[in-house]
Amino acid sequence: xxxxxxxxxxxxxxxxxxxxxxxxxxxxxxxxxxxxxxxxxxxxxxxxxxxxxxxxxxxxxxxxxxxxxxxxxxxxxxxxxxxxxxxxxxxxxxxxxxxxxxxxxxxxxxxxxxxxxxxxxxxxxxx
Numbered sequence: 001x002x003x004x005x006x007x008x009x010x011x012x013x014x015x016x017x018x019x020x021x022x023x024x025x026x027x028x029x030x031x032x033x034x035x036x037x038x039x040x041x042x043x044x045x046x047x048x049x050x051x052x053x054x055x056x057x058x059x060x061x062x063x064x065x066x067x068x069x070x071x072x073x074x075x076x077x078x079x080x081x082x083x084x085x086x087x088x089x090x091x092x093x094x095x096x097x098x099x100x101x102x103x104x105x106x107x108x109x110x111x112x113x114x115x116x117x118x119x120x121x122x123x124x125x126x127x
Contacts, residue, residue: 013122023087026061029054029072032093041074046081 029041036057045062046069054060064070064084069102073079077094 022063022065023084024061025064025070025084025087025090027059027090027092029058029060029074029092029094032095035093036075038074038094041072044071045069046071069099 029038029043030036031038037054037056039054039056039058041054041058041060042051043054043060043062045064050062050063050064052060062070063102066086068084068086070082071079072082072092072094073092076097078097080091080092080094084089
């Protein structure tokens with residue numbers, strides 16, 4: 001019985017070590033439309049509170065466990081999910097979002113004489 005337990009332990013231990021191993025995933029987040037970097041893109045591990053944001057050139061690095069799902073998002077772009085297969089550099093391209101804005105609210109504070117304003121002023125009522 002002791003020998004069976006020892007054999008099972010020796011077989012299962014390496015598997016749990018490999019599955020629980022953390023790797024450093026780094027890379028760059030870019031726009032699929034023109035290849036420009038997306039500074040400030042959000043990267044987080046799905047189902048957790050672990051995350052980071054891309055730097056000025058869209059670069060990022062995050063520690064994740066193998067088979068974790070990384071979620072990449074940026075305002076105006078579609079969210080993309082990628083499964084962590086190992087350590088290394090990756091390039092993630094995000095597609096522009098096809099959502100249409102139904103409503104836009106612009107609020108301005110302050111006052112100015114109408115004769116001093118060089119732009120345009122308009123008031124829009126309810127539709």
